[in-house]
Structure formats: C-alpha cells, structure tokens
Amino acid sequence: xxxxxxxxxxSNALKPVSEIARLFEQESGLKIRIVHGSTxxxxxxxxxxxxxxxxxxxxxERPELLAxxxxxxxxxxxxxxxxxxxxxxxxxxxxxxxxxxxxxxDEVLRVAIANPDTAPYGRAAVEALKALGxxxxxxxxxxxxxxxxxxxxxxxxxxxxxxIIALSVLGGKEKKRGGELYIIDRALYGPVVQxxxxxxxxxxxxxxxxSFLQGETARTVFESYGxxxx
Amino acid sequence: xxxxxxxxxxxxxxxxKLAFVTTIALIILATPVAYILAFRKFRGKALVEAVFAxxxxxxxxxxxxxxxxxxxxxxxVGQWYRDIFGSTLAFSFVGIVIASILYSFPFAVQPxxxxxxxMDPKLIDAARTLGCSRWQTFCRVIVPASRVGIVTGAMLSxxxxxxxxxxxxxxxxxIPGSTKVASIAIYENVETLNYxxxxxxxAVMLAFSFMILSAVYYYNRTNNxxxxx
Numbered sequence: 313x314x315x316x317x318x319x320x321x322x323s324n325a326l327k328p329v330s331e332i333a334r335l336f337e338q339e340s341g342l343k344i345r346i347v348h349g350s351t352x353x354x355x356x357x358x359x360x361x362x363x364x365x366x367x368x369x370x371x372x373e374r375p376e377l378l379a380x381x382x383x384x385x386x387x388x389x390x391x392x393x394x395x396x397x398x399x400x401x402x403x404x405x406x407x408x409x410x411x412x413x414x415x416x417x418d419e420v421l422r423v424a425i426a427n428p429d430t431a432p433y434g435r436a437a438v439e440a441l442k443a444l445g446x447x448x449x450x451x452x453x454x455x456x457x458x459x460x461x462x463x464x465x466x467x468x469x470x471x472x473x474x475x476i477i478a479l480s481v482l483g484g485k486e487k488k489r490g491g492e493l494y495i496i497d498r499a500l501y502g503p504v505v506q507x508x509x510x511x512x513x514x515x516x517x518x519x520x521x522x523s524f525l526q527g528e529t530a531r532t533v534f535e536s537y538g539x540x541x542x
Numbered sequence: 543x544x545x546x547x548x549x550x551x552x553x554x555x556x557x558x559k560l561a562f563v564t565t566i567a568l569i570i571l572a573t574p575v576a577y578i579l580a581f582r583k584f585r586g587k588a589l590v591e592a593v594f595a596x597x598x599x600x601x602x603x604x605x606x607x608x609x610x611x612x613x614x615x616x617x618x619v620g621q622w623y624r625d626i627f628g629s630t631l632a633f634s635f636v637g638i639v640i641a642s643i644l645y646s647f648p649f650a651v652q653p654x655x656x657x658x659x660x661m662d663p664k665l666i667d668a669a670r671t672l673g674c675s676r677w678q679t680f681c682r683v684i685v686p687a688s689r690v691g692i693v694t695g696a697m698l699s700x701x702x703x704x705x706x707x708x709x710x711x712x713x714x715x716x717i718p719g720s721t722k723v724a725s726i727a728i729y730e731n732v733e734t735l736n737y738x739x740x741x742x743x744x745a746v747m748l749a750f751s752f753m754i755l756s757a758v759y760y761y762n763r764t765n766n767x768x769x770x771x
Contacts, residue, residue: 352733377735401616422630427716430733455633455715465607466715470615471632 316343317517318363320354322370324433324460324478325392325506328537329368332530339524342517350459352430358383358511365514366521368506370394371432375509385510385518391525393540394504396436397479398494401467405474407494415441415474416449424463424472427456432504434460437476440500467491478504479538503540549742552719553727560635560710560723561703564642565650568699569692571643572650576695577680579651580658598648606712609641613713633715638723641713642703649698657691658684690765697758701751 321329326348333344347354347364355374358367359381368391369375375388398411407414414420426434434456441447457463460477467475468489476496482489508525510518524530535541579591597605613620613631623631631637661684669679685692707725714721716730724747731740 350733352735355735356732421624421628422633422715424715427730430730455717457715458711462712465610466632469610470617470620471610471613471630472715473615 315363315515316345317365317515317521318345318347319366319368319521320358320362320364321346321348321368322351322354322506323348324370324394324480325368327483328392328480328533328539329525332525332533333521335529335533336521336524340517340520342521344521350430351432364511365518366508366510368508368525370504370506372505372507375507378509378511383509383512385512385514388507388509389522389526390505391508391530392506392534394433394436394478394480394506395498395538395540396433396440396496396501396504397477397482397538398474398496399464399467399477399482399489399491400474401470401491402473403492405492407474407492411494412444412446415453416446420450420473421453422455422466422472422474423450423453424455424457424466424475426460426463426477427458431457431459432506433476433478434463436501436504439502440476440496443500482538484536484538498540548739549746550727550739553722553724554743554746556635556720556722557704557724560638560642560706561700563639564646564703565696565700567639567643568646568650569696572647572695572699573654573692576651576654576658577684580655594651595648597645602645602706602708603712605645606641606709609644609709609713613637613640632713633717633721635720638710638714638721641709642706645706645709646699646702649702650695653691653695653698654688655691657688657694660691661687690762693761694758697754697761701754701758704747704751704754 319329319333326346330346333346336342337344351370351374354367354369355378358364358378367375367378372388378384379388398407400407405414405419415423425437428434428438438447441450455466455472457466460481463475464477464481466472468491479495482493508522510522531541575594579587610632611617613623615621615624615630620631631640665683665687666679669683674682705725706723707729710721710723711726714723714726716722716726724743728740728743728747731737731743
C-alpha cells in the first residue's frame with residue numbers, strides 16, 4: 313500500500329501548513345500526512361532514515377546540513393519568514409512605548425523565551441533584547457521554554473510575566489488569547505527564515521506540494537498567521 | 543558539533559542535588575503516609591491509595607502542566623509565594639523540588655508501606671504490652687524491622703528523580719546552574735546536534751543508574767539472607 317505524502321514540519325508552522333495541506337488536498341485529490349516536532353528532533357529522525365518526503369524546518373541550518381550530507385533532492389527553499397511578538401496575560405502591565413523600562417524594572421520578574429540554543433525564535437528574541445540594550449539587565453529574569461509554544465505556556469499560566477514568541481504561535485495579530493500583544497520592531501532582529509527541503513527517495517508528488525506551498529494561496533495563509541511576506 | 547569529550551558537570555551536579563533533597567523530603571513525608579495506609583483502616587482508603595499512585599500512571603508532562611498551573615501567579619499558592627518571596631516558585635530550585643516530590647511520591651510510599659504491612663503484628667503487640675508508646679514502638683520496632691523497605695524507597699526515589707525529564711522540562715524553565723538538570727542538558731545537546739557531549743553525559747547517567755540499582759538489589763539480597771538466617 314502506498315504511503316501518503318508525508319510532511320515533517322517544525323511545530324511553529326504546524327497550523328498554517330495544515331491549512332495549506334487541506335487546500336492542496338482539495339485541489340489535487342492527493343492525501344497528505346503531517347508529522348510535527350522540533351526542528352532538531354525531525355532533523356535527527358530524517359538523518360536516521362525516517363520515511364518523510366518533505367522537511368519544513370524552523371531555521372536554515374538544518375535543511376542546509378541535510379542537503380550537504382546527501383539527504384536531499386534538490387536545494388533547500390525558503391517557505392516562510394517569521395516575526396516576533398511580546399505577549400502578556402497581565403492586563404495591568406501596559407507596555408505601549410515603555411517595553412524596555414517595564415522589562416528591566418521591578419514589575420516584571422520573569423521573561424519567557426524559547427531556548428536560544430535550540431530554537432531560532434529564541435535566538436531572535438535574544439538578538440532583539442541585545443539590540444534594545446537590556447539583555448544583561450534582564451538575563452536573570454529569562455526562563456527558557458523548549459520552543460515558543462512552551463514559552464507562551466509559561467506566560468499563559470502566569471508563571472512568567474511576559475513571553476517573547478513567534479507571532480505565528482498565536483495564529484496571527486488578531487488573536488490575543490485573552491492577553492495583550494505587542495509586535496516587536498523588525499529592525500531589532502534578523503528575520504527568522506524558515507527553509508524546507510525535499511528529502512531524497514521521496515514520492516514524486518512532493519515537488520507539486522512544494523510549488524503549492526510557495527504559491528499565492530499559501531502566501532495568503534502564511535500572512536494570516538503572522539508570517540512576513542517579502 | 544565538536545567532537546571533544548569535555549563533560550559539563552553542572553547539570554549532573556544539579557540532578558544529584560535535586561535527587562538528594564527530594565529523597566530526604568520524601569522519606570520524611572512518605573513514612574507517615576505509609577504508616578497510615580499500612581496500619582489504619584478507614585473509609586475511602588482505596589481512593590486515597592489510588593491518588594497517591596497517580597504519578598506512576600500520569601504522563602510526566604501532564605503532571606508538570608498541573609504543577610505549572612497550580613503554582614502560577616494566577617493561583618493562590620503562586621500569588622502567596624510571590625508576595626512573600628518576591629520571586630516565582632516555578633523556574634526555581636524549590637519549584638523543581640516540589641514537582642519532584644509529587645512525581646516520585648509513590649516510589650517512596652509503596653516500598654515502605656509494603657514493608658510495614660509485611661511486619662509480624664505480634665511484634666507490635668508485644669512492644670505495646672511491654673509498655674512502649676506508639677512512638678517508641680514505631681522507632682524501636684517498626685522502623686528497624688522495615689529498614690529494607692525504607693532504604694529501597696529512598697534509593698528508588700533518588701534514582702527516579704535523577705531520571706526525571708518531562709516534569710522538570712515543564713516546571714523548570716531550563717535555567718543553567720539552577721534548573722537545567724542532566725536529562726534536559728542531554729536532550730538539548732541532541733537538539734543542537736552535539737551528539738558527542740550528549741553521549742558522554744548519557745554514559746555518566748547510565749553508569750550512575752546502574753550503580754544505584756545494583757546497590758538496591760545487593761542490599762535487598764544481603765538483608766533478606768540475614769532475615770532468613
């Protein structure tokens with residue numbers, strides 16, 4: 313029995329990619345199976361021969377590394393660019409125009425970010441804090457989620473006052489999830505470029521999904537989830 | 543991806559410290575619970591036993607999420623802690639100790655409870671008739687006769703806490719030098735493709751776990767033989 317086209321996607325892009333996959337299924341009549349996890353875990357699984365057809369990572373390094381080690385069919389491609397946001401469940405904490413002072417002051421005890429060693433959005437968050445000039449001041453306040461979703465959970469459960477997350481975790485600018493959302497100035501960090509890869513020995517249909525993923529319909533979906541269009 | 547065999551000992555030491563503190567706390571907390579479960583009869587005992595066994599069944603991430611919600615700033619406990627100490631309970635060493643106590647509780651209670659239940663009730667009756675108070679009976683008769691169970695409970699709690707991952711991942715926030723334990727450091731090394739570092743730390747953990755388990759079995763064997771002789 314033929315296996316369905318299997319897409320391994322980094323957790324932060326799960327929602328838009330699922331939606332795009334549904335649209336692609338309707339259009340093509342093909343079936344798509346999605347597995348998700350952290351980029352590092354999916355990378356290790358692919359390097360160990362996991363039966364995936366397409367890898368959609370949260371960074372550029374891992375697809376590049378797979379390609380240079382002969383796990384790819386063709387070159388890596390960029391499918392999304394992510395952006396950062398500040399989120400807080402504390403409605404008493406007004407950050408408009410004074411995020412810098414509030415983060416380094418006494419009213420904020422804990423700031424949750426994704427682990428900068430493992431998660432690209434964590435790295436971008438550190439970059440933004442550094443550019444603001446408050447990284448050393450608030451270093452002791454930082455707590456690390458395994459990924460942006462966990463950093464968000466820390467803030468949503470009230471264990472951290474503020475979380476720096478990917479806008480896509482919330483599912484777009486309009487979804488505030490009962491808290492307050494502040495977009496972080498894009499000049500403060502390099503864009504989080506997310507690359508993908510067709511894995512060698514993949515099904516022939518893989519390339520048609522990849523074209524769809526880079527087409528106009530998919531772009532609209534990505535944009536609605538808070539990814540940047542460039 | 544450097545291939546050096548340098549070992550980062552800090553997370554390993556945190557794991558050891560966490561396990562040590564948790565074990566001491568568990569023996570103090572689990573012994574009275576085991577005593578009540580072994581010697582008292584009361585309505586709803588099966589339900590109480592089931593509650594104390596829950597951490598064995600619950601996935602660690604589920605338990606960790608419950609803990610995270612219960613000690614968060616929106617809960618009375620979290621609010622109280624924050625007002626008194628001016629810091630959050632989550633992401634602190636105390637926070638992961640509390641989570642570990644909950645997580646390893648059944649591993650301490652059950653061996654102690656079994657040892658208490660397996661005691662010859664005649665010994666307790668004899669001590670009582672000879673004028674020992676309940677406390678004296680407990681210290682001089684029940685504890686010495688149940689030492690194998692208590693030591694087993696302590697060693698299992700220690701080993702179980704060292705092997706903990708999901709709960710600390712949820713509650714700890716992976717702060718280097720404070721809540722980043724060995725299992726999480728290994729996980730992060732795999733995630734960042736530092737396989738050599740991950741393998742070395744794993745080998746240390748493996749050797750350590752093997753030593754603990756060997757000690758438990760060796761201790762149980764020698765003491766059972768003594769009991770038979």
